[in-house]
Amino acid sequence: MATLNWRTINIDALDADSPANFDVSSLTPAVAPVTTADVQSLATQIRQLLRGGDTEGALQGALENPPYGADERGKDVHLTTVIEILQSIRQADMSPILQRIYSAPGGTEALDVLMKYIYKGMSQTNAASTPRNVAPQATGGFSQVHTRGGGEGGGQAMSVLLSWHEKLVEIAGPGSIVRVMTDRRTV
Amino acid sequence: MVAPEVHHLFHHPIADHSFSADRQTLAVARENNVDLYQRAGGKFEPKDELTGHDKTVTGVDIAPNSGKIVTCSQDRNAYVWEPSPTGWKPTLVLLRINRAATCVRWAPSETKFAVGSGARLIPVCYFEEEDNWWVSKHIKKPIRSTITTVAWHPNSVLLAAGSTDGHARVFSSFVKGVDARPEPSPWGERLPFNTVCGEFLNNTAGWIHSVAFSPSGNALAFAGHDSSLTVVYPSAPDQPPKAVISISLQLLPFMSLIWSSEDEIIAAGYNCEAYRLQGSANGWQLAGSIESKGRPGIQEHREESALHMFRQMDLKGKSADDTKLKTVHQNTISTIRVFEEGAGTVKKISTSGVDGRVVVWTL
Numbered sequence: 144m145a146t147l148n149w150r151t152i153n154i155d156a157l158d159a160d161s162p163a164n165f166d167v168s169s170l171t172p173a174v175a176p177v178t179t180a181d182v183q184s185l186a187t188q189i190r191q192l193l194r195g196g197d198t199e200g201a202l203q204g205a206l207e208n209p210p211y212g213a214d215e216r217g218k219d220v221h222l223t224t225v226i227e228i229l230q231s232i233r234q235a236d237m238s239p240i241l242q243r244i245y246s247a248p249g250g251t252e253a254l255d256v257l258m259k260y261i262y263k264g265m266s267q268t269n270a271a272s273t274p275r276n277v278a279p280q281a282t283g284g285f286s287q288v289h290t291r292g293g294g295e296g297g298g299q300a301m302s303v304l305l306s307w308h309e310k311l312v313e314i315a316g317p318g319s320i321v322r323v324m325t326d327r328r329t330v
Numbered sequence: 331m332v333a334p335e336v337h338h339l340f341h342h343p344i345a346d347h348s349f350s351a352d353r354q355t356l357a358v359a360r361e362n363n364v365d366l367y368q369r370a371g372g373k374f375e376p377k378d379e380l381t382g383h384d385k386t387v388t389g390v391d392i393a394p395n396s397g398k399i400v401t402c403s404q405d406r407n408a409y410v411w412e413p414s415p416t417g418w419k420p421t422l423v424l425l426r427i428n429r430a431a432t433c434v435r436w437a438p439s440e441t442k443f444a445v446g447s448g449a450r451l452i453p454v455c456y457f458e459e460e461d462n463w464w465v466s467k468h469i470k471k472p473i474r475s476t477i478t479t480v481a482w483h484p485n486s487v488l489l490a491a492g493s494t495d496g497h498a499r500v501f502s503s504f505v506k507g508v509d510a511r512p513e514p515s516p517w518g519e520r521l522p523f524n525t526v527c528g529e530f531l532n533n534t535a536g537w538i539h540s541v542a543f544s545p546s547g548n549a550l551a552f553a554g555h556d557s558s559l560t561v562v563y564p565s566a567p568d569q570p571p572k573a574v575i576s577i578s579l580q581l582l583p584f585m586s587l588i589w590s591s592e593d594e595i596i597a598a599g600y601n602c603e604a605y606r607l608q609g610s611a612n613g614w615q616l617a618g619s620i621e622s623k624g625r626p627g628i629q630e631h632r633e634e635s636a637l638h639m640f641r642q643m644d645l646k647g648k649s650a651d652d653t654k655l656k657t658v659h660q661n662t663i664s665t666i667r668v669f670e671e672g673a674g675t676v677k678k679i680s681t682s683g684v685d686g687r688v689v690v691w692t693l
Contacts, residue, residue: 172534318579318580318582319580321582322558322578326533327496328533328535
């Protein structure tokens with residue numbers, strides 16, 4: 144007993160009310176679980192709209208049903224869908240589409256979802272061309288060379304996302320950026 | 331539009347400020363102390379200093395009738411300061427918390443005050459005559475994280491609290507022997523201590539920065555770090571609320587809010603200016619800033635000589651000094667308070683912020 148270092152005792156574990164002893168997920172808003180298959184079928188529907196030329200409908204459909212309750216794979220599927228839609232819309236059409244979504248009921252919510260996907264897309268454009276399971280520190284400068292070699296698409300995707308980001312902030316304001324950081328429902 | 335009365339007190343953040351009932355004394359929390367300023371003409375002059383806390387003071391509140399000042403600090407203590415012939419006399423309050431105190435407010439009855447804390451509980455403090463001592467009772471359940479803000483209902487029994495777990499809650503803080511039995515309200519009829527009369531969570535579950543009851547007490551507003559403002563209208567005890575209106579704003583989050591009347595809220599925060607929001611149980615919307623944009627001295631560009639312009643270009647790489655915000659406050663506003671009230675509506679408000687300014691605004 145004399146050798147017990149009391150400084151290393153985790154006092155929070157001994158306190159019944161401590162956050163260490165309850166499930167933190169009970170604090171966040173409940174999200175309905177979504178299976179990857181569901182996300183996949185939604186993606187197929189949206190692609191159909193996209194092929195039919197209804198880009199705005201596709202975007203709206205994708206933003207109204209964010210798979211908050213899906214696992215990582217399901218979320219990645221939906222991200223790919225959203226990025227595909229964003230890339231298929233011409234720069235001149237961005238602001239009018241955003242304006243129409245914003246003025247529709249539930250518009251701020253939809254634009255917040257879009258902002259989440261823009262940020263998620265930005266965080267993944269580099270990773271997309273390199274294998275995802277490679278630790279970034281392991282490749283270091285090497286990965287940059289690699290992206291430049293095979294990832295011309297990466298830079299292009301980033302520039303599309305950046306122009307969407309610019310147009311979106313003009314309409315939804317910095318508030319939507321703050322909400323991306325605050326929101327516990329991640330995409 | 332009357333120009334705002336700006337008092338730039340010092341170059342430190344002001345965590346909280348409070349005016350005395352006659353508005354002649356101003357108390358501001360400055361680092362580990364509370365500075366008292368006395369109005370002298372159009373200015374506030376330093377007069378006294380309340381020293382005693384040994385960590386950052388997070389809350390200060392002057393009781394309007396008794397003149398007692400309560401302060402709380404990150405050192406986990408709260409003091410009640412009373413004027414005496416030899417200066418301000420502090421009394422230590424037994425908070426019994428093991429984390430920092432974050433905010434403090436007197437109940438309208440002035441017999442109690444509530445302290446928010448990082449210990450996931452709210453000490454409700456009252457004076458024990460027999461022992462000549464301020465003691466506390468803890469509101470504990472179901473708080474899951476730090477309390478960032480507290481606000482009192484006009485009946486001095488109901489207490490609203492906002493927390494970093496994303497919930498705004500309404501509690502009963504009824505203390506036998508201190509409080510009279512409250513009138514039944516839409517929030518509840520029987521109200522033993524720690525009754526949870528309402529618990530509200532935004533969709534995003536963002537931190538709550540500020541809560542406030544409407545003047546009648548029959549509505550609750552709260553602002554969170556998700557740049558939203560939510561107004562709750564309760565219907566009857568143990569029933570779901572009549573209306574919960576949540577609006578997501580384009581602005582940066584609000585840090586503080588007050589009701590100026592039953593249908594108007596003034597809120598301010600990271601945008602460094604205060605905004606007016608108007609609405610009712612049918613809906614709320616942003617009605618604009620309370621700062622008039624064409625204020626003299628801000629937009630006007632002084633005529634300057636070409637020599638001056640080129641000298642500035644040479645020295646600073648630009649001709650105009652654009653390091654100043656166009657708002658009166660030059661940094662986040664952390665506290666809004668009512669300054670003057672008349673006929674049921676608020677006529678003047680005061681704001682303080684990270685820039686060390688206290689500003690009095692005429693609405």
